[in-house]
Amino acid sequence: MPDQDDAVIWLRPEVTGRGRVPGYSRAQIAKAAIAVADAEGLEAASMRRVATEIGAGPMSLYRYVRNKDELHLLMTDEVLRQDWPRWATMPEPDWEQTLRRMAHNLRALVLAHPWWAEVMTRGPVFGPTIMRMVDVTLAGLDGLGLDIDEMMDVAEIIRTFAIGHAQQEHHAARAMAATGSADHANMAPDWIPYVMSVIESGEYPYVRRVVLDASSPHESDSGVLFDRALGRLIAGIAATLPEA
């Protein structure tokens, strides 16, 4: 895990040494915001909500963070920082193994914190641990005859795939949980009648097959589906390496 001092190198300095001592910490704020987002979604992690969650006034967080977007960056970096033990032993000597581990780590993060994918894909993401992750990944791709742009491109492909696929897995799992449990009527998805009308219209034969012929234990082996697709992607990358 990166040093706690890394938090000093943030968009704003943690402590300045002058004036009143802060009553909260960025890590504390991030943890509270993460808890809210995990339980109720990213949009629930608002400035005011997180502030009241830690017992602070509505405007107090602005001493630690400039925007709501910066709060979300803080949360995103903190999540990765808590997961850092999985990354600390990278890169592997084998570049394929490095990419595999990176992809599986990202997938696990998205499944654990679904809002994380939203922040990671909405725009460029910065933070000390994020940068360290990029550095580790690129280090694992060094010495293959790729220049820095190509290395970054390969890393981005894996990153995009892993986060996007995991996000899709999460949505599928949620949809199945919502349709399967009719007893939990509180989260009955409102698009069910529309999907029914679609498959009854007869104009979408393949969509109909997807809905009706889907194998039930779809989620149990989603991990191996992910790994299989990842293997295909890595094999494709290996095939176009310079010294292959």
Added chain:
Amino acid sequence: MPDQDDAVIWLRPEVTGRGRVPGYSRAQIAKAAIAVADAEGLEAASMRRVATEIGAGPMSLYRYVRNKDELHLLMTDEVLRQDWPRWATMPEPDWEQTLRRMAHNLRALVLAHPWWAEVMTRGPVFGPTIMRMVDVTLAGLDGLGLDIDEMMDVAEIIRTFAIGHAQQEHHAARAMAATGSADHANMAPDWIPYVMSVIESGEYPYVRRVVLDASSPHESDSGVLFDRALGRLIAGIAATLPEA
């Protein structure tokens, strides 16, 4: 392009035949909302804003759409409907060509309407044209010995990759445009000093190389980068096909 009547099969019926005749149309609302989102981002396409844009009152849109989320679904489907000529001639006899065209179409849509990727990845997306797109894609994967789950999985892999990669391209292009044009000081990215501090800290050698050694015309050939990565992915899929 799908029939305009397809709009009738929507989450709510377009016209009921009784009572006062509607003064607006879903297509009109969607077009206005798309214009706003293209110009100022998805979060600017609010209920009130779109309503005033078409000269309606704050609550009038709720006669055409149930939620803000449903407005975004409407926009998303309308964008695809306008792009439908590119899809109407699919599927190709060659499944690889079908996937290639699908991926390139999705990429073009994301680059033309960056907010589109956000809606497509935030949750399950429905709509008549979306369903048709899924149907066409799955039709292109029929007869390869895959069951419907595997066909859907292959399509999702390509879809996830294309949208995610295009979204990343867009962010990279925006970042480069923002840093390159210092004259347009209105959109000076606020993370520049942080990135500078990161590469000056010396702790992130590869990030430093990415920032300093990046080849300038990064965006000109981003299309071929996309196509190369897509080719890798398709080759990987082809290698694991049943009758290969």
Added chain:
DNA sequence: CTCCGATGCGTACGACGTACCCATAGGAGG
């Protein structure tokens, strides 16, 4: 002890999503 800079936070403004209600338009049935 004094000072001064940073902190915590109250107030306030505009924008948001949307629940609720009502006047109204305009085909359907007479």
Added chain:
DNA sequence: CCTCCTATGGGTACGTCGTACGCATCGGAG
């Protein structure tokens, strides 16, 4: 033709949001 009935457009209102601004207060530096 008139009447009725239903769906429409929209006004009002409530709670929440991000955040600009200002002020009292705390506590280390001098």
